[in-house]
Amino acid sequence: MFDFRKLRIWQEGYALTLQVYKLTRSFPRDELFGLTGQMRRAANSVPHNIAEGCGRNSRPELLRFIVIAMGSASELESETLVAQGLGFLETEMAEKLLNDIQRLRKMLAAYYQKVHAAPGPATRPSSQAPKLPSPHS
Template identity: 45%
Template sequence: MHQFKELEIWKRSRLFCSQIYAITSKFPNDEKFGLTNQLRRASVSIPSNIAEGSSRNSNNDFARFLEIAIGSAYEIETQLLIALDLGFIKTDELEKSIIELNEIIKMISRFRSNLKI
């Protein structure tokens, strides 16, 4: 069992979640139950799955939750691209977010590959 609050992947994904909330706070009000909600839920999913997986008794289970976290990250990337297409975010905001998201994905992937499964 891992202490999730000590994991850098959890800390960084938690901060990223806050960034997504800040970005989506500027979206149009009629997107509150659309893209805003989807992005926020997916961003919350990353640190949440890391935390939940860390409580599991086996590394196989933990690895499964890390895969789900990575899936949520790719979901966010897609949704950010759609937000750009719709004019809700600017290119520089998108690029900054995707750079951070890719770093988180790499960190989770490395951590997962180092688990003794």
């Protein structure tokens, strides 16, 4: 078990979640329980599953939660494409979000491989927890 806040993948997932909340504020009100909610849940799922996996005392459990986070990132990518197709996101905003999601998915896959290949217990990051951006910025 180690501090998930030290992982760059968690930091990126956290930042992505804040980005999704900000972008979905402008979605139509009738989408609050539709696409808005789905995108927010998928975005939230990424850092929360990383955190939960880090909280387990088992490499197989950590790997399982990383796979779930990758699935949530893929779901968010699909939902972003739908939001763009419906005109809820301007092309520039959608492309930035899609690029950020794809980058995070690659980072998750690399971390999965690192943990899977590492001998002994799951690798512990050594740096201190970062100062996180405010959800209101």
